[in-house]
Amino acid sequence: MKPYDLSNPQERVIGKVLAWQAQVQGDASWLVEDGRELSFGEADDLVNRYANSLAELGVGPGRVAAMIMEPSIEVVLISFAVARIGGIFMTVSTDFSGRFLDDAIAACEAHVLIVDAAFAPRLDKLDELRGVQSLVVSGEWAGGKFPALPLSGFCQAAADAPAHEAKWLDPVQVWWSSGTTGKPKGVMHSHSSVLMQVLSHDRGIQAGDTLYSCTPVYLGSSWTGSIYPSLVMGVRAAIDPKFSVSRFWDRIKSFNATHAFTLGAMHMHLWNSPEKPDDADNTLRRFAAMPMAPEIIRQFKPRFGIEDMRQGYGTSETFRVFDETEESGDRSGAVLGYPVPHLEIALLDDEDRPVDEGQAGEICVRPRAPGYIFLGYFNDPARTAETWRSLWHHTGDMAMKGVDGLYRFADRKKDYIRYKGRNMSMFEVEDVVIRHPLVKDVAAFGIESSELESESELMVTVVAEPGADLSAPDIARFINDEAPYYFVPRFIDFAVKLPRNDHGRLVKQDLRDAGVTSTTWDRETSDFVISRD
Template identity: 30%
Template sequence: MNHVHDWEQAVDGMRPSPLRGLPVAEQTLPGLLARQAATYGDKPLLRFDGLERSFAEMRDAAAVAAGTLAAAGIARGERVALMCENRIELLDFVLGCAWLGAVAVPLNTALRGAQLEHQLVNSGARVLALDSALVELLEPLDPPPALEAVWALDGVPAAVPAGYAVLGPPAAAAPLPAAGAGPGDTAAILYTSGTTGPSKGVQCPQAQFYWWGVLMGEMLEIGEDDVLYTNLPLFHTNALNAFVQALVAGATYHLGPRFSASRFWPRVAEAEATVTYLLGAMVNILVSRPPSAEDRAHAVRVALAPATPVAIFDAFGERFGVQLAEAYGSTETNAPIGVSWREQRAGWMGRVRSGFHARVVDEHDDEVPDGVAGELVLRHDPPYAFATGYFAMPEKTVEAWQNLWFHTGDRVLRDEDGWLRFMDRLKDAIRRRGENISAFEVEQVLLAHPSVSAVAVFPVASELAEDEVAAALVLEDGTTADFEALVRHCEPRLAYFAIPRYLRVVAALPLTTNGKVRKAVLREEGITGDSWDREAAGVRLRRLGSGGR
């Protein structure tokens, strides 16, 4: 039978990427760098901190970085850990590893103690390149067995931890020709947050980066004239893959300084950005600021902003003139769910992309009907479009790819038109008195109250077994907590069993460096002394509607 794949034609109603349909053998980072350097030459690809590099210069920088690593003894398949704030060396070493056939291991700069030690040991990195200010983080750690050298990129600090060979940055060596890494060879190991156990190192093959560039480029309609602005950290998959989106599309990638609400719009305007990326609380923070002439003094048309609260999705666009774009992606799976930025529905992730498959299943992996929530499981047709497993954790790989579908751990709902809506992480689902509760849904209701700026809903122990519902709230400036009013706000919007029993006001939610709420911190804190208890306060629920039956 002669197959013509969907992804070789006009795709999902979107303009296909110019590199869609590239032969699988050419779906590598070195292949993309060489191909696009030949096509775009001196056109700017990277702008960062006053530095500008063309497509040709990025290719050449990767070849030099590969030569530098090889001169230091790094061979194909060996791991190089990178622990830096955004700096050009971080991107060079990631691309240099891919060029050499080695494996980059970007580490979150917020790592400390046992978690940092675990990732260094688990990855088996031979070299750790890091900001010199971070060298002191190694002091309390036992030197990992495989780690032979630490490269302090700003120079060797005066005090170095015992047991570590701390050196200055390596001297640049002669460039090397690309080593011929294949599309299935691991280009990077990216660690998950590890909220339910030790962090898992996601093995990202070369072709997975290609598919990130193609799929997101099509959803955002990125073209040669676009400027992609991000201030997210390069150790995060979002910022790394935004670079590949620019590379694939022939666009320009502008890497800005850390997020600042007061400087965000002036910075994107200065960068002449047309596309940007927002995560976590960034959307809420921008919306909560007073209106300003800067709100629309920019050229941004679209911002990738997954999981934006429904209550502010349209309001953001109306105020800033920027269309927010939802999609589904993860470090393991690429971006297999989404629609064009022109076809967005608040609160919905989109439809499954051509060449990818999604099912919504129960605890037995049996598919549930449309309209019934279940776990999202995913598969792919294009080779190496997803991660190939968890490094040195075969049991976790088998668990996640049960029945040959990747189990996302995300609870979703599919409608009759194939649109998928995120409900909750399964581990954040709360079970109270026999009822399953979505923390995400409770958060959406609380966020719709005018006094609430940000919220995290999580389970706490109940004296009656199972869980009670708790919420940590950040209030809008100038407002005070009226907990009973919040309960009354919830009553017509939530089933009675989902209305939080415990409410607590906090100055800020605990966040990762990528802007995600660290619910594990809130769960560990549990019921604090300043938590308001609805039952102890004698506030009785009016069991309205179906929740009262």
């Protein structure tokens, strides 16, 4: 383990970090997957070869190379090769095909497109490749509609270091946020910002550690939770192409993994799996399972033998903003923790004025020095300006600061509704409903009031536990007994599952668009009577 010194801004360049690791511990294992393992030195050599091949295809400063690939060592090598010659790399969702894939390729404005052979047939259904100058295919491919180069040939290029060296604030990586409304945003990061986020993720990394990743590379979690921390700290990164409930713990043991990162419902599937006597017989020490309720964490840790499962809050634009500590971690599901030291935080109202202590305000962020957060949205200056107001980046999330200095999550800003003169948090409503023993999942949201356009009627969509005998009046009565009377929704509906994006976040716009249907229970047309006691 050889941690890289990030204190000098000029040295915060991906290529420089890899070259340094190759120099000081070239034989140390870095990237590992089934049947393959590369040392820092071997990876540095291959990155140079790939970089020189990509440079011949025209990739260079400001030019984009996009990838449609499953998680693999090859993705890391290609990405770092693009970074080494000053280019920008993007990873496109492997779930896309047809119009969605066509739109994604167009949005990337890629000079070179690299795809796994398994996804190449999807391209044959497109009319064009939207400005792509070169198509490269990884794996065995018989050929298709568009001429392609084999990635295997790139390994034969010269291993000399490329002439161009990127600078610390150069754009290097774009994540396409899945979002909950509108088209995806291309969140553009510099070399510095993707490396500096490691400061929030290196907790407890020790010599001999292995950071395990099984999330798609078109999401940020595999990069921020495994690839970049392993590069900066000089430890192993284990890569699996997919998450498997039945094989997760076996994979952890096979790689001797000590750190892991999962999103959304992934870890809940692990929690809901049948208990085994050897559940705690694994090598995992730190598990960033985002998000997970504190009451489940308290049981999850001893069951699976995990030391550290603290939560945190961050966005694709800012990375981690709040971090739990031992003192803050187990208080309630709303606790975010304390701000990370390299960011300045403000809670602002709709006019960008600070709110009073104990009042909900939008979480707004700015770095204490350059190179800590994103550069802006790719090819979207209007959206960049919209979120950067009054010298603050506006996250769209709401929080409150208590007298104890702890920040607590309130809700998504658009999930605050005004109902009969009250501002109501949908997070708080959901927190009540999910406590019902027969409720598996819930979403609360506003439906425009027919009486007053500026107000909303409260609607709740519930997913019941399998086989549960649960009715809308049951839920309404439970809410009435457990919360203020105005938490009882006007409308209640049931669903088999709720719409969620790739990050596991609820896509409430789909529910709002569906609105009230013939199956929706309406409190005002029922005989349900609210108790105000």
